[in-house]
Amino acid sequence: MEHFRVEPVYTMDTHSGGAHLTLTIGFIFSGVIERAKIESAAKVLAGKWPILGTRLRRPSSDSPALEALIPDAKHASLATTFYVTSKGIHQVESLPTRTSTITTQRLSRNTKLYFDRTQPTIEELISSQSPAFRLHVSCLADSTIFTFSFPHVLMDASGAGSVMRGLISVLEGKEPLDELQEDPWTKLVNTAHPRTDLSLRGWTTYGPCDFMTSAETECMDLEHDGPISQRTVYFPPTEITRLKDQAMAELGALGLEVPFLSSGDVVVAWLYKHFYGDEQYDPERTSRLIYVLDARKRLADAFPPNKVYLKNGYILNVTSKYANCKIRDMTLGEIARLVRELVVEGSKPDTVLDHLQWKHDHAGEVQVPVPAGERVLCE
Template sequence: MDKDIPSPRRGEMDDDVYPVHLLDNANDYRNLFMSYLFRFKDILDSDKLADSLTKLLEIGDWRKLGGRLRLKEDGQLEIHVSQSFTTQRPAMAFTHDTFSESIETHPLGRGLPQVSGTNSPSVQKLSTDLRPFAGSPSAPKTIKELIDRDAPILSIHVTTFTDSTVVVISWPHVLMDAMGLQALMRNWSLVLNNKAASVSPVLGTQDDILQEADSQIQNNDKRQELAVEKLAPGPLGMAYLVLRFLWLMLWSPGFEERTILLPQRHISQLQAQALGEIAGKDEHEQKPFVSEGDVLAAWAAQILAASQPRGPMTVANFINVRFRLSIFQAAGGEYIQNLLQFVYAPLSLQSLAGPLGPCALSYRKHMAAQSTEEQVLGYLHMQREHVKARKRLRLIFGDAGASMLTVNNLAKIDFFRIVDFAPAVVGEGERLVKGACNGQDASHIKDASHVKQTSRANPPGTIVYYHPLVLNKPSVLTSHFRVLGKDHAGNCWLTGTFPARTWGGFERALESL
């Protein structure tokens, strides 16, 4: 361990103690228990998965993720980690189910989106609640349950079918965001591939990097006005919003979660359309640009707007400050914590009802204005002060009369290529089904080398789909749109939670592509 990195202090039973940093302690994160579901078209050795993850959590300050939560006298959380992991006090909770049938025939497995023959755009309704994939219903799903049971922070549940494996990793949101999970999955893959020497160190486990970043703005005499403050509703607006949320709790329009498959050619078509609609007339002028992410967010906002009473909309988009602050550029390691920011794009009725290009450009301009280093530093300072005073994040911005859409673009995380569990593959399910020996069923075969080889889009040990879940699922009061990223076939996977009537708009939009 680097001598400049503070060592964890000692606590009860000679445990190492890691603090839970200020923003991670916010009630907004305390109230969420997350899971990410990863689907493989391979049969994986669960013992190899468990052993390799344990080895990772024994390296340096990766040990923090193998700890238990404790509540201090002042109400703040901290993490206690034993000096060594044992069967009585393991690094994580690891459970495993095996079914002697295909994933497509199992009642829970067939509830997942269809990933075979996916070369056309589609909207797929989840046919069942996927949370049982995360393990026993009695497993901890709250901070209190974790503390009361002295349970590990991380839990892994593996479900093995005759042709597929589903791996679900669960954790309380106070531990990390999705980029923290990406770091975990990437370094887990390294250990599994016998590359433990290449594992990145975990940084900022004792001293909060955001406190250091915050000191920059406090010492800056020329700090900028925070752009998002211009969108803050006044007292009357806040009162209206409270009444509106109460109404939604009583008269929810009925939100449904579905998955969208959008092949690359259709994304390129949408982006080309948008760029054509905003192209400058003067060839000497700098041409405006909108990214695929901008176009997808605007596309979803326009479809939502068309399915509800006419009016403005505020699009709240997650960004990760790891990519926005210079303090992270030469980090040389992983920050396993929550490093998220909301940026808000108020979209007018005219923008929502007009061409796609100008709507995407308006969205992009609002995102850019709130994402500069100075603005991000100001936002973090505002949130830190708010959490100190009220124990929660300040998240309500925008026109009180506008509808709301939350957007989370996870494409940069690229789980489809980051996860590499190839050494744990004991059978390639896709080939076992498509390339059965002499036409016989080969689902029982453990060694894929005995099976006729057929082409597959993704390398063995990589995922074909993933799905974020909230285990202690709260009431849905606003629409959500999530970009998962592109699989090895170039298909973009999207998920959304929208009123049922909005999904008809998505289906019609896909038919017109």
């Protein structure tokens, strides 16, 4: 295609277990922003970061590989749609209610605020040659909602956050950061120490039998738990402080030490304990906790802070497996300590390099962070 260059979708971008996903992240801002300013900012940002005009294709009809068609800066554009209403945010959308205790809330989303049409699949994006990245803007009487949709094979949530920060920078008259052009993963893999027996805790590759096992387990879960529905768990600041104090006290009583616990540590611990520790029908069923770390923040040499990396930069760290009955019997503090140790271990350069080497060695296979049949909590 004229005005487009072709790049392969790199090994680290093909998160095989989730490569088929199209993700959407919404950002709600109070106040009204003029549509013309948003259109102008989107045009400026695409010229600065032409990757936002990417289209996907396969090199041949019988090839499973993906290629990215990236336009030159002059012809790049970010596909943008608008929804305009004279109503305010509370008239058209249900938002989480602030409560004094931890509450689970079921919200009904107004999809018109976030999509102009149904989410296309990867194959639909390829066959239609539609833009891979899309921005949907809802202009309300008192708010502006930006919704960014993207295929996970090209970008992660941190990259989407960078896109939004870049757009806001342009709207404020500031210059967004330059995009990191070179592939940081190649350099990192080349610095790793190859090992023929390299294995990562939890990580495996799926074959036909694994997919069958996973499908059977999904049917069993559907029978016991019913269909999946979206929930929002609201944690007020006072409750997070209480959970931290409780967890530290429990660890002290057990003679276990931890330098500190973050808010994220105790929130994840609470969710893990309540999701699986409370399960009744299968106390021996196992699960693992997956904690997502952003390589951009862990490997400054490969991802300099004065550049923006818009592709996939997440590292998934996995715990050992735990039976539901074990999670039930563990204190909140013990689980929070498990989360903290997972973060510390996953942040070590050798751990990150092992992860990169493993993914590189298993390129082209379906890479999954847990064996078939196990459940996960991903945070």
